[in-house]
Each structure stands twice: as structure tokens, then as C-alpha cells.
Amino acid sequence: MDASTVTVEDLDSLAVRLAEVESYLHLEEKRERVAELERKSAEPGFWDDAEAARSLMAELSRDRDDVQSVEHARESLADARAALELAEEMGGDEELLKEAASTVAQLTHAVDEMELSSWFTGKFDHGDAIVTIKPGQGGLEAQDWTFMLFKMYMKYCARRGWKVTVNDCPAAEVIGIDRATFTVEGKDAFGMLRAEAGVHRLVRISPTDDKKRRQTTFAGVEVIPVLPDDIDIEIASDDIRVDVYHASGPGGQGVNTTDSAVRVTHLPTGIVVTCQNERSQIQNKAACMQILKARLYELELQKREEELDQIRGPKHAIGFGNQIRSYVLYPYQMVKDLRSGVETGNVEAVLEDGDLDPFIIGYHRWATGNADYTPSESDAE
Incomplete structure (x- = not known):
């Protein structure tokens, strides 16, 4: 992405898309489910039924990945905003603008991936x-x-x-x-x-x-x-x-x-x-x-x-x-x-x-x- 093309509007657009992804993924419910599954996995006898345990651990891994992906995206969005604001305060600092552009490019790809995954609602x-x-x-x-x-x-x-x-x-x-x-x-x-x-x-x-x-x-x-x-x-x-x-x-x-x-x-x-x-x-x-x-x-x-x-x-x-x-x-x-x-x-x-x-x-x-x-x-x- 060209550093000169990164704008506040780009970041606002990404924020809207990220909020929609959070809604699609039911993120708050997943946070609660992660906490619940972590408690279950720590209980004595959890692995007595190995097949059921593997299934729950797979669910835990998927839900944890979703939560961490969104949280990381939120942090990246905040970093991009900070870099863009600081660049403007410093009269259009080229290095900071490049940093913001790089972060936005990576964030856009990450949101694309999360958005795509959120569309997958089939059983398999x-x-x-x-x-x-x-x-x-x-x-x-x-x-x-x-x-x-x-x-x-x-x-x-x-x-x-x-x-x-x-x-x-x-x-x-x-x-x-x-x-x-x-x-x-x-x-x-x-x-x-x-x-x-x-x-x-x-x-x-x-x-x-x-x-x-x-x-x-x-x-x-x-x-x-x-x-x-x-x-x-x-x-x-x-x-x-x-x-x-x-x-x-x-x-x-x-x-x-x-x-x-x-x-x-x-x-x-x-x-x-x-x-x-x-x-x-x-x-x-x-x-x-x-x-x-x-x-x-x-x-x-x-x-x-x-x-x-x-x-x-x-x-x-x-x-x-x-x-x-x-x-x-x-x-x-x-x-x-x-x-x-x-x-x-x-x-x-x-x-x-x-x-x-x-x-x-x-x-x-x-x-x-x-x-x-x-x-x-x-x-x-």
C-alpha cells in the first residue's frame, strides 16, 4: 500500500468491518466459551473419555484463535491510528506514514481472512x-x-x-x-x-x-x-x-x-x-x-x-x-x-x-x- 494513500477514513472503514466480524463471530459468547472450556480441560478425569476430550480441545483451539485474532486486529488498528496521527503532527513524517501503511495492509488482509471465516457456517x-x-x-x-x-x-x-x-x-x-x-x-x-x-x-x-x-x-x-x-x-x-x-x-x-x-x-x-x-x-x-x-x-x-x-x-x-x-x-x-x-x-x-x-x-x-x-x-x- 502506498504510504501517501493511508487516511483516517481507511482506518474508520476497517474499524466498521472489524466490528461486523465481531458480531458475526459472536465474540463475547466465544470468550465465555473459552473460559468454560479452559475450566473443563483442567478438571480431573477430563481425558478419561479421550475422543470427547479431543473434540472439546479442538473447539477450544478454534474459539481461542478467533478471540485472539480479533484482539490482535484491534491492537493493530490502534497502532495504525497512533502512527498516522503522529505522522501528521510531525508534518507528514515519511517513516511513520510507511509504518501506518504497512500496518493497514496487514490488518486489511487479517480482516479479509476473519470476514471469510465468519461466513463459514456449515457443519464441516x-x-x-x-x-x-x-x-x-x-x-x-x-x-x-x-x-x-x-x-x-x-x-x-x-x-x-x-x-x-x-x-x-x-x-x-x-x-x-x-x-x-x-x-x-x-x-x-x-x-x-x-x-x-x-x-x-x-x-x-x-x-x-x-x-x-x-x-x-x-x-x-x-x-x-x-x-x-x-x-x-x-x-x-x-x-x-x-x-x-x-x-x-x-x-x-x-x-x-x-x-x-x-x-x-x-x-x-x-x-x-x-x-x-x-x-x-x-x-x-x-x-x-x-x-x-x-x-x-x-x-x-x-x-x-x-x-x-x-x-x-x-x-x-x-x-x-x-x-x-x-x-x-x-x-x-x-x-x-x-x-x-x-x-x-x-x-x-x-x-x-x-x-x-x-x-x-x-x-x-x-x-x-x-x-x-x-x-x-x-x-x-
Whole structure:
């Protein structure tokens, strides 16, 4: 932020936004809840029920983080005001103005993050996520596009500081990958990433076409939550078939020399889950079962309450007319989200550096009614 542009009005605007965040987060209630949970955690026998104790400690950690984040923001806002006032008293001191600008920039980012988190009211929004990417229309090009998206999300998760476990990412025969499934652990991972669920469209000059013609390809992204420990999905051993095979990674290289990759088929539903990241069959089977349980839970929600749209959005064919976002590399360069209207001409920052926050934050602002946007016919082109 340019030091010369920081004004009292900027600080007043941030103060208003911060007050709204406090209201969204019910901060006073959370302070009381933190005190209550701290008392409980200190009681004798608290850890006798380990599962219940872990759940309460996780709640304590989330609530404490929210309280501390707002309190730190309040302190930063006061520091920025003091620096700006002192700079004016000293006739526009450049160093103090730079200090105020730096504080305001950091504070704006912090308020953005808190505001975003306050919108996450779903049961699983603050938890971890399982992401699956599959090729759609476009043949070999779609498999390459799937790999490009996979690398983009790896970069985005790294930017966010999230832990990623790649469960399955087999190479395609010619180019790209057949699919990718990975688990993301971190603050608000599911809430953030559910913005990515849907069909992603790529327009570019085909790298496999000798005539260098323009090609449109598609890939589908599915995002489901990792189920917390207090949700137990029972799966009868007779209902699953477990197959093992040799693991391989992107580009065709062998992951290891043993038959450690695992494919679990749920016979009643036909759901198939494969995992090959771990070194042993036992670990890969455990990862498969975690993903299978999450998908069965999602299926049960759909059957009982028809709430699938709240978990991952409506299910569409991975092709023309269903895309949520377009990535155009030729004849011009642009990435545009067709729901929120957020767009950028810096395609490299998105695909190569994983700079997805403007799109994800823009989607959630749009989805929660904080932006007025109606897709036009030109957006679908």
C-alpha cells in the first residue's frame, strides 16, 4: 500500500468491518466459551473419555484463535491510528506514514481472512477436505488439464500452509493423469475449497495437435469433507472388495516396487476408491476407507434430505455449458469465474503460482449475498 494513500477514513472503514466480524463471530459468547472450556480441560478425569476430550480441545483451539485474532486486529488498528496521527503532527513524517501503511495492509488482509471465516457456517466448513479431480470432455487434452489443475491446487495449498496427502494420482497412458485424489488438512480447508467444486474449462492451442488448433477441454473437481471422529459410518466387510496392485505416479514412474496400491470397491453402491501414496497396503487401505466413509455419508445425506448441493454443489456433466470457471490461454489470456464475475489476465499467477484467493474469496462473498452479480450470456462464451 502506498504510504501517501493511508487516511483516517481507511482506518474508520476497517474499524466498521472489524466490528461486523465481531458480531458475526459472536465474540463475547466465544470468550465465555473459552473460559468454560479452559475450566473443563483442567478438571480431573477430563481425558478419561479421550475422543470427547479431543473434540472439546479442538473447539477450544478454534474459539481461542478467533478471540485472539480479533484482539490482535484491534491492537493493530490502534497502532495504525497512533502512527498516522503522529505522522501528521510531525508534518507528514515519511517513516511513520510507511509504518501506518504497512500496518493497514496487514490488518486489511487479517480482516479479509476473519470476514471469510465468519461466513463459514456449515457443519464441516472449518475442517479438512478430500479433493478429487477427473478429466471430462476433451480426450487426451482433458487428462493434461487434470494434471495442470492438480499442480495448481498443490501450489495453492502450499500458499495457505495446508498439509496435503496425495491419495491417488495415476499417470495417463500418453499425457497428464487419469485422476487425482488428495486430502487437505488445515484451517477452513473444506469451507475454502468447496468454492472449487464444479467443472473447470480450459481454452488453448493444443500441445498435441500438429496443426496447432485451438482446443477446449474440461475437468471436474469434487470436494467433500473429511468426517470428524464423532461421525461413525459402519461398513460391513462383506460389502467391500479390496484389490492390490503396483503403484505408479504422474509421468509413469513407479512409486515403489511392491504391490502396495489399494482399490476398495463398495459393492452395494459401486463406489470405487483408490489410494497409492503410502508405502504399505495397510496404510493405503486405511486412507481408502476414510474417503469411502466420507462418500457414503454424502450419499446418505442425498438420499435422506437431498442436501447434496450444500456439500459439493449440483452434479453436472463435465463438459460444455456446465463450467464454473474458464481459463483462456488463446487467443487472449484470462481466468474468469462465471458465478462471481471475478477475473484476471494474469493466467500464470493462477495456474503456475496457485493464486486462487481472489476467486475463492470472491465466490464466498457472492454466495453469501455480499455481492450483486448475475452471470450474463457473454460469461458462458
